[in-house]
Amino acid sequence: MARFLVCIKQVPDSTTRVKVAPDGRSILTDGVTWSISPYDEYAIELALEHKDQAPDTIVSVITVGGARTKDALRQALAMGCDDATLVAGEGLGPLGIASALKSSVEELKPDLVLCGKQASDDDQGFVGPALAEALGWPHLAQITKLASAASGFEFWKETEGGHEVWTASGAAVLTVQKSAKEPRYPSLPGIMKAKKKEIPERSAADVGDPVKIEIVKLEPPAARGGGKILKDGDTKAFAQQLATLLRDEAKVL
Amino acid sequence: MTPPTIGIGQAVLALLAAIGFGAGLWRLIHLFRLMRIGRADPERWGRLPQRIVDELVLYLAQRKLFKRPYSIRGIAHALIFWGFLVIVAATTELLVSGISGGWHLPGATSGAFAWMLDALSLLVLVSIAIASARRLLFAPPHMHVAGQGYAILALIAVLIVALFAMEAGGVAAGRVEPGAAVPPIGAALGPLVPASVALTLFAVGFWGHLGSTLFFAAWLPRTKHLHIVTTLPNVFFRSPRPRGALRPIEGLEQQETFGAATLRDLSWKQHLDGYTCTECGRCSDNCPALATGKPLDPQKIVLDLRDLLLKEGDALLHDPKATGTAPAHQLATKPDELWACTTCAACVEQCPVTIEHIDKIVDMRRYLTMQESAAPPEAQRAMTNIERAGNPWGEAASTRGEWAQGLGVPTLAEKPDAEYLYFVGCAASFDRRNQRVAKALATILQAAKISFAILATEETCNGDPARRMGNEYLWQLQAQQNIETFGRYNVRKIIASCPHCFNTIANEYPQLGGAYEVVHALQLVEDLISEKKIALGPSSTGAAETVAYHDPCYLGRHNGIYEDPRAVLDAIDGVTRMEIAPHHRERGFCCGAGGGRMWMEEKVGQRVNHRRVEQILAAGDARGERPAKVASGCPFCLIMLDEGVGAKGIQEELKPVDVLELVASRVKG
Numbered sequence: 032m033a034r035f036l037v038c039i040k041q042v043p044d045s046t047t048r049v050k051v052a053p054d055g056r057s058i059l060t061d062g063v064t065w066s067i068s069p070y071d072e073y074a075i076e077l078a079l080e081h082k083d084q085a086p087d088t089i090v091s092v093i094t095v096g097g098a099r100t101k102d103a104l105r106q107a108l109a110m111g112c113d114d115a116t117l118v119a120g121e122g123l124g125p126l127g128i129a130s131a132l133k134s135s136v137e138e139l140k141p142d143l144v145l146c147g148k149q150a151s152d153d154d155q156g157f158v159g160p161a162l163a164e165a166l167g168w169p170h171l172a173q174i175t176k177l178a179s180a181a182s183g184f185e186f187w188k189e190t191e192g193g194h195e196v197w198t199a200s201g202a203a204v205l206t207v208q209k210s211a212k213e214p215r216y217p218s219l220p221g222i223m224k225a226k227k228k229e230i231p232e233r234s235a236a237d238v239g240d241p242v243k244i245e246i247v248k249l250e251p252p253a254a255r256g257g258g259k260i261l262k263d264g265d266t267k268a269f270a271q272q273l274a275t276l277l278r279d280e281a282k283v284l
Numbered sequence: 285m286t287p288p289t290i291g292i293g294q295a296v297l298a299l300l301a302a303i304g305f306g307a308g309l310w311r312l313i314h315l316f317r318l319m320r321i322g323r324a325d326p327e328r329w330g331r332l333p334q335r336i337v338d339e340l341v342l343y344l345a346q347r348k349l350f351k352r353p354y355s356i357r358g359i360a361h362a363l364i365f366w367g368f369l370v371i372v373a374a375t376t377e378l379l380v381s382g383i384s385g386g387w388h389l390p391g392a393t394s395g396a397f398a399w400m401l402d403a404l405s406l407l408v409l410v411s412i413a414i415a416s417a418r419r420l421l422f423a424p425p426h427m428h429v430a431g432q433g434y435a436i437l438a439l440i441a442v443l444i445v446a447l448f449a450m451e452a453g454g455v456a457a458g459r460v461e462p463g464a465a466v467p468p469i470g471a472a473l474g475p476l477v478p479a480s481v482a483l484t485l486f487a488v489g490f491w492g493h494l495g496s497t498l499f500f501a502a503w504l505p506r507t508k509h510l511h512i513v514t515t516l517p518n519v520f521f522r523s524p525r526p527r528g529a530l531r532p533i534e535g536l537e538q539q540e541t542f543g544a545a546t547l548r549d550l551s552w553k554q555h556l557d558g559y560t561c562t563e564c565g566r567c568s569d570n571c572p573a574l575a576t577g578k579p580l581d582p583q584k585i586v587l588d589l590r591d592l593l594l595k596e597g598d599a600l601l602h603d604p605k606a607t608g609t610a611p612a613h614q615l616a617t618k619p620d621e622l623w624a625c626t627t628c629a630a631c632v633e634q635c636p637v638t639i640e641h642i643d644k645i646v647d648m649r650r651y652l653t654m655q656e657s658a659a660p661p662e663a664q665r666a667m668t669n670i671e672r673a674g675n676p677w678g679e680a681a682s683t684r685g686e687w688a689q690g691l692g693v694p695t696l697a698e699k700p701d702a703e704y705l706y707f708v709g710c711a712a713s714f715d716r717r718n719q720r721v722a723k724a725l726a727t728i729l730q731a732a733k734i735s736f737a738i739l740a741t742e743e744t745c746n747g748d749p750a751r752r753m754g755n756e757y758l759w760q761l762q763a764q765q766n767i768e769t770f771g772r773y774n775v776r777k778i779i780a781s782c783p784h785c786f787n788t789i790a791n792e793y794p795q796l797g798g799a800y801e802v803v804h805a806l807q808l809v810e811d812l813i814s815e816k817k818i819a820l821g822p823s824s825t826g827a828a829e830t831v832a833y834h835d836p837c838y839l840g841r842h843n844g845i846y847e848d849p850r851a852v853l854d855a856i857d858g859v860t861r862m863e864i865a866p867h868h869r870e871r872g873f874c875c876g877a878g879g880g881r882m883w884m885e886e887k888v889g890q891r892v893n894h895r896r897v898e899q900i901l902a903a904g905d906a907r908g909e910r911p912a913k914v915a916s917g918c919p920f921c922l923i924m925l926d927e928g929v930g931a932k933g934i935q936e937e938l939k940p941v942d943v944l945e946l947v948a949s950r951v952k953g
Contacts, residue, residue, distance in 0.1 A: 044673070
């Protein structure tokens with residue numbers, strides 16, 4: 032029997048149009064739909080696929096955050112995770128989150144810890160490796176597939192144009208890359224069961240945040256200018272106009 | 285005529301009748317018990333007057349048999365059917381008089397009955413010749429032509445020929461009783477029968493007719509000709525729901541399994557449908573998925589369920605805990621069959637015996653989607669998008685009202701006393717091409733001084749794609765959210781420019797307590813034109829153009845709106861409307877987007893929308909002039925037709941448009 036722990040983060044859904052708050056350092060949370068960060072969903076899917084093959088696998092899910100993040104945990108439970116834990120802690124930086132997770136990992140004693148390779152809001156890709164460092168476990172990045180092997184597990188690690196196969200004989204932290212199998216849509220029995228599950232809360236009060244990182248400024252990208260359609264002339268004239276524009280206006284030639 | 289059974293013959297006939305009917309009844313009782321494996325189905329009761337009208341129109345008058353392009357064979361079938369009603373009466377009379385030893389049913393000896401019987405029997409013989417020739421010489425592509433069909437036709441022929449032989453022999457042998465009418469065929473043939481064989485011929489005819497009929501009674505429930513018995517109840521119990529409304533699952537959150545997990549989860553009426561299928565193949569003839577090489581065959585959907593019931597029904601009957609094979613997994617190909625359906629209702633429209641194909645497909649999809657989470661990945665993505673962004677494309681919900689910026693279109697929050705809510709829908713809100721249709725409708729409504737408003741960001745997907753993908757749960761969530769919003773603004777009248785929004789709000793929201801006066805934009809525009817509330821000017825170029833009209837399934841077949849869009853087109857100066865014959869009106873061919881197919885990949889066979897474009901071109905060629913435009917009244921048809929003409933590289937020759945755009949370009953503000 033294997034026990035997996037998937038660490039997830041709740042982020043603004045990719046369909047939400049994010050707006051910068053008046054303070055210029057945070058986003059407006061009004062009207063934001065929150066969901067599990069996409070790479071974390073792939074991590075859940077990877078763990079659940081293993082559970083499909085080996086039904087005695089236990090897949091636990093954990094997050095650090097406020098009360099709102101329970102929705103993300105419930106979504107993970109609906110997808111088929113067995114249990115969920117909320118570590119209460121807001122305003123923590125990546126190292127703080129890694130150390131908040133560390134005590135839970137030590138208590139739950141999973142065989143593998145899975146994280147998405149990065150969160151879709153800050154794209155730092157920090158928590159997974161930091162957690163491995165804090166635990167003193169090996170870390171493997173860009174994982175797209177995992178399977179049981181003679182001793183421990185075998186992992187597919189994406190590389191440029193191919194993949195490498197790695198094994199781990201003991202516990203490890205994996206950061207998961209997008210894979211061919213889309214994260215599953217929850218079944219209705221899954222949703223119903225998830226609604227009834229207790230989500231225990233742990234405190235992260237004793238966690239120190241050794242490195243303080245701060246957002247200084249947030250700015251939306253500049254609005255894209257309109258395109259230009261060349262209307263007059265034949266093919267040759269078009270080509271001339273285009274070349275002129277590319278050289279003089281766009282300055283790419 | 286005095287029967288040839290006096291004495292021991294009476295007992296023999298009574299015994300044969302008991303065996304024949306007994307064997308038939310035995311089988312019918314078994315089938316009935318198997319049918320009752322299905323769940324209860326309260327919607328099948330009540331509404332008695334409508335059900336009686338259905339019996340008169342659909343059963344007795346055989347109305348659905350005469351649909352295009354089946355009218356000739358439909359007449360042949362109707363003649364066999366009507367002839368049979370009289371022959372059954374004659375056979376009953378022969379049985380009664382044979383067993384009683386000469387007692388006749390009232391009216392049985394009248395001239396009227398004798399003439400009716402002989403005339404109809406002759407017509408039945410002719411029809412049997414037509415039916416045999418059709419099977420032999422030009423069999424319809426999807427009809428199951430099997431030995432059994434010929435055997436049944438032969439049996440009917442035998443029992444009629446025997447009847448005529450009996451009449452001829454009886455007349456020659458002087459068996460016509462005093463005062464009884466002489467049957468006309470007997471009168472015509474009787475003089476040709478030599479006196480020496482007359483009595484024998486009479487007896488052979490009598491026993492031949494009754495013997496073959498009793499054999500028929502025993503055999504019939506074991507063949508597809510069971511429909512002779514089951515059509516009567518199948519028509520009677522047909523669903524009273526509007527065709528466009530799927531069956532709601534009540535108390536969804538309290539269910540243990542979802543959709544058709546086992547044969548027990550299909551209603552008994554759905555099993556009765558299986559018994560009633562005559563394998564005529566009309567549903568399959570008209571299926572756009574089958575026509576373009578998909579694995580779906582609507583007739584097979586019905587027959588597979590029937591076969592599964594006959595195969596596993598006994599086991600389920602004997603063990604209340606047994607579940608048997610999940611219908612959605614009866615065959616390895618079954619999920620692909622189910623996901624290929626566009627819910628266009630061409631099958632339901634054509635079925636002469638009112639079989640409900642879509643309900644079965646959706647019940648099995650419900651199982652795949654809600655129970656097993658086994659919907660195709662693209663469908664799952666669309667459902668996730670509806671959950672998170674309120675639209676299947678996953679566009680930012682906060683941008684829903686942006687199409688209306690600068691057009692002077694108020695929101696209900698700004699104008700709470702507006703007479704109409706324009707429910708824009710996801711396609712016209714987010715798809716750039718369809719935003720032009722929403723703008724066109726706004727122009728028309730403003731010109732007509734209609735008081736209307738939109739919901740902008742307060743609107744969310746009506747839920748139709750989710751429901752048709754089998755996600756009843758998500759549909760209910762979406763519908764409840766919209767109903768709540770409508771309630772907050774006390775909305776009473778709704779305009780929809782999308783037939784899917786129109787259909788689900790008009791026909792399905794009442795299931796959740798949301799009842800409104802809903803019109804499709806083209807119905808409203810037709811009224812505005814005929815009431816002269818808008819005036820349409822000539823085209824800016826003054827040129828005449830031919831415009832083909834494409835029937836959206838959810839306007840036409842699902843809601844019977846065929847005339848209004850045509851009337852609107854006809855009211856536009858310089859527009860010549862063209863029918864995409866023969867694939868128009870109730871035989872209109874789907875664009876391929878319904879049933880949630882819009883968001884699923886289509887990799888097998890030809891794309892449905894490409895076939896549709898070919899049909900439009902062919903219809904144009906047949907009348908000697910290809911249309912310049914193809915107009916529709918549905919955003920998804922528009923997207924599909926745009927893609928179709930683009931793929932064929934004819935986007936300049938054949939322009940897909942919405943009828944509303946044509947009106948808006950002419951409307952005088």
